[in-house]
Amino acid sequence: MPRPLPIFYSAMLLTGVNLLLRLVGTSFQVYISATLGPAGVGLLQLTMSVGSLAMVAGIAGIRTASMYLTAGELGQGKPENVARVLSACTVYSLVCSLSVASLLYGFAPWIAEHWIGDVRTIPSLHLFAAFLPVVCLCGVMTGYFTAANRIGTLAVVEIAEQLFAMAATMLALKLWAGADPGRACLSVILGSSLGTCLTLVCLVVLRLLAHAPVGPPIAVRHRLLQAAVPLALADILKSGISTAENLMVPRRLALNPGVANPLAAFGMLSGMIFPVMMFPACILFALAELLIPELARCTAAGEARRIRYLVRRSLKVSMLYGAFFCGAEYLLAQSLCRLLYRSTEAGILLRRFSLLIPMLYCDAITDAMTKGLGQQKICVRYNILTSALDVLFLFFLLPRWGLDGYYISFLATHLLNFILSLRRLLRISGEAIPFHTPALTAAAVGAAVLAASFVLSPLPCALSFAAVLMCLLTLFQVIGKEDIQWLIGLVKRRKSAPG
Numbered sequence: 001m002p003r004p005l006p007i008f009y010s011a012m013l014l015t016g017v018n019l020l021l022r023l024v025g026t027s028f029q030v031y032i033s034a035t036l037g038p039a040g041v042g043l044l045q046l047t048m049s050v051g052s053l054a055m056v057a058g059i060a061g062i063r064t065a066s067m068y069l070t071a072g073e074l075g076q077g078k079p080e081n082v083a084r085v086l087s088a089c090t091v092y093s094l095v096c097s098l099s100v101a102s103l104l105y106g107f108a109p110w111i112a113e114h115w116i117g118d119v120r121t122i123p124s125l126h127l128f129a130a131f132l133p134v135v136c137l138c139g140v141m142t143g144y145f146t147a148a149n150r151i152g153t154l155a156v157v158e159i160a161e162q163l164f165a166m167a168a169t170m171l172a173l174k175l176w177a178g179a180d181p182g183r184a185c186l187s188v189i190l191g192s193s194l195g196t197c198l199t200l201v202c203l204v205v206l207r208l209l210a211h212a213p214v215g216p217p218i219a220v221r222h223r224l225l226q227a228a229v230p231l232a233l234a235d236i237l238k239s240g241i242s243t244a245e246n247l248m249v250p251r252r253l254a255l256n257p258g259v260a261n262p263l264a265a266f267g268m269l270s271g272m273i274f275p276v277m278m279f280p281a282c283i284l285f286a287l288a289e290l291l292i293p294e295l296a297r298c299t300a301a302g303e304a305r306r307i308r309y310l311v312r313r314s315l316k317v318s319m320l321y322g323a324f325f326c327g328a329e330y331l332l333a334q335s336l337c338r339l340l341y342r343s344t345e346a347g348i349l350l351r352r353f354s355l356l357i358p359m360l361y362c363d364a365i366t367d368a369m370t371k372g373l374g375q376q377k378i379c380v381r382y383n384i385l386t387s388a389l390d391v392l393f394l395f396f397l398l399p400r401w402g403l404d405g406y407y408i409s410f411l412a413t414h415l416l417n418f419i420l421s422l423r424r425l426l427r428i429s430g431e432a433i434p435f436h437t438p439a440l441t442a443a444a445v446g447a448a449v450l451a452a453s454f455v456l457s458p459l460p461c462a463l464s465f466a467a468v469l470m471c472l473l474t475l476f477q478v479i480g481k482e483d484i485q486w487l488i489g490l491v492k493r494r495k496s497a498p499g
Contacts, residue, residue, distance in 0.1 A: 042267030061231030066143030075297035080215030120182025165195025241387035252398035288368035295372030322361030
């Protein structure tokens with residue numbers, strides 16, 4: 001059996017895969033935007049929001065629970081118990097997903113008419129319900145493969161899934177859907193569902209071919225419910241509020257006289273701005289994916305020092321990474337949106353939202369580490385608070401201030417959630433963050449943006465920003481000898497590692 005890769009190299013492998021998949025996905029989003037226009041993209045986003053809520057409810061926290069429980073058994077040196085864990089997770093997933101699928105299928109006409117406001121989306125909701133159990137079972141298997149550190153296998157399967165799903169979707173769009181939003185929704189869901197079927201079959205076959213040992217029955221149900229139910233509540237609540245928010249935004253924007261086309265404005269935000277803004281985060285998502293089982297293993301083994309190291313290093317990496325792309329997207333916002341969407345208005349919105357990138361990127365890592373340390377229940381409380389505030393703010397701010405109100409609500413609720421999660425993470429890990437580090441990083445980004453803004457051409461502007469930012473971070477000692485030695489050590493260990 002091949003020796004597992006350390007977390008850094010596993011993260012690098014997932015990074016490459018996620019970067020490729022995100023690049024393909026973003027290109028596909030640009031194709032959809034060009035085909036349907038902002039209003040069509042808005043309707044597609046509303047439909048996918050309802051589907052996302054159903055998927056989260058059907059998964060019911062099982063993916064992270066599968067990852068967490070598998071990592072715990074492996075961390076204690078009991079691989080024979082993994083089969084029992086997967087059996088319990090499969091039963092749990094089937095019960096939840098079939099229940100949610102039945103509800104979605106039965107209420108699809110009512111949801112399409114009263115929530116989405118377009119009955120053309122009924123077939124899409126029916127199709128999503130039909131494939132929902134497959135999607136949820138796939139979550140069980142991907143959680144297992146991630147926890148087992150079979151990242152190379154998972155990467156190959158995910159690439160095959162994405163390429164197959166993209167090909168099927170684009171073929172359906174080109175030959176059948178055209179510019180019709182209802183058919184476009186159906187095509188996107190069909191392609192994605194077929195890709196998920198391919199992934200599930202591949203992962204199940206690979207698990208069976210491994211001939212893994214099966215131990216005697218163990219008590220899994222209580223631990224599974226303890227891990228999955230808090231996650232399910234948090235995820236369903238968060239997704240439910242997000243769906244309610246998405247459905248509410250166009251209607252509340254319509255009450256503002258300054259917004260000519262509310263559905264187009266919503267489509268521009270959710271289908272055009274956010275994909276570009278979060279595209280670089282796929283690298284951090286790879287790290288976050290691996291931090292959950294790694295921290296779970298460290299917790300099971302009682303490695304407090306390792307936990308503090310991972311928290312400190314991961315937070316610093318995410319902060320610096322987010323700071324770089326904050327400045328880069330701020331400077332290149334207009335150029336990117338003209339190139340991708342031929343829209344100046346999208347460029348203005350991207351520049352404003354790019355200022356939030358460091359917080360959003362750090363929050364993704366913080367959330368993963370908090371879950372990895374077994375703090376699922378506390379996440380429920382934070383999501384209840386911030387999600388309720390989000391809906392409240394949007395309800396009152398959108399009619400009065402339009403898209404400015406959306407920005408204020410987005411900033412306030414995400415900042416509050418990040419502060420609460422970070423405070424909890426630092427408390428349970430015993431790590432501390434010196435205030436001067438993020439302050440000096442922010443100052444360096446501001447100065448680098450100011451210096452690079454005098455360069456008009458996009459590529460030289462980006463290179464100038466990167467060079468000035470690196471110099472300032474080194475000068476301010478945000479990046480020190482320890483960080484450089486860490487990177488050099490990683491490269492040396494990789495070169496000297498046995499093939």
